[in-house]
Amino acid sequence: MNIEPTFREQLIDAGILIPLGVDGVWGRNGVFEAICAGLEHAISEAGLNDAPEVMRFPPAMPQDYFEKSGYMKNFPHFAGTIHSFDGDERGQHKLLGQMARGEPWMEQQQPAGLVLTPAACYSVYPTLARRGPLANVGALVDVYCWCFRHEPSLEPTRFQFFRMREFVRVGTVAQVMAFREDWVARGKVFATSLGIPFEVDIANDPFFGRGGKLMADSQREQALKFELLVPINEGAGPTACMSFNYHMTHFGETWDMRTEDGEVAHTACIGFGIERLALAMLRHHGFDLDLWPVDVRAFMGFGTKVSKSVGSVDAVEA
């Protein structure tokens, strides 16, 4: 019997995803990165006319930002904290012995004052808040960050480390709602230009614990989150590749962000899951970028022969 390899197996066989032996943690090859760079380009183009302020942050945030964000109230199961060695030479000797014997060795690791960033927009709010009241036009930020969520999975679309590009809007309720509504429509145009099938649906975040169900229900009832979903994994439901979130005054209150007239600011963010969009395109256009539809390649800013420039043998020989 000839069993068709799964999408995950195909990605590994083609060298596109490089297994590291930990579920949801992958290396990526040049083909994958070329798609990610193309998406970056296409997203920048899509947002260009709005002239967003560009902010880039490292993949970790200060512990106090993280604590104040309230993330542990809602998603403690996803958080990744950073610790580093805090002992002396004797301590190091002890640790090396423990490691060699296969024993636990983490007791001398102390919090480094940093937490892995769980969502790109989290560093934006305290940054804007420090500036004082917003201008009357509010704020619009383009942010891009590696994110971490501890959600090991065999599904190739669920990474522990992944990149999130976001447009973040802060302002009055009218400004923020108009932004999100506009982007739900623009998100559909964007996905159409990528040439992938999709649907947009109301969604909820995976809140932790028994109270989490109530939070999720209320998020749905108030239509606070929409997702753009793409069929990617065989035998599973479609995967959220973009999110359209309205946080009401949650971050405004948390960080005391104020509009020009002193009201608590509202916020919304549009998140592009770069890895998931890349996988969606590989799924629907195949693994050879040179064979992708011409208009899709143009939208991604690809030159004539992308695959030759991303580390293929031909590129080395040329």
Ligand code: AMP
């Ligand atoms: P969220 O903050 O959960 O709405 O996430 C924003 C976007 O990041 C989602 O629309 C996904 O495209 C992407 N994303 C979320 N979690 C993961 C994950 N575990 N692996 C890859 N992409 C993810």
Ligand code: ZN
């Ligand atoms: Zn966000």
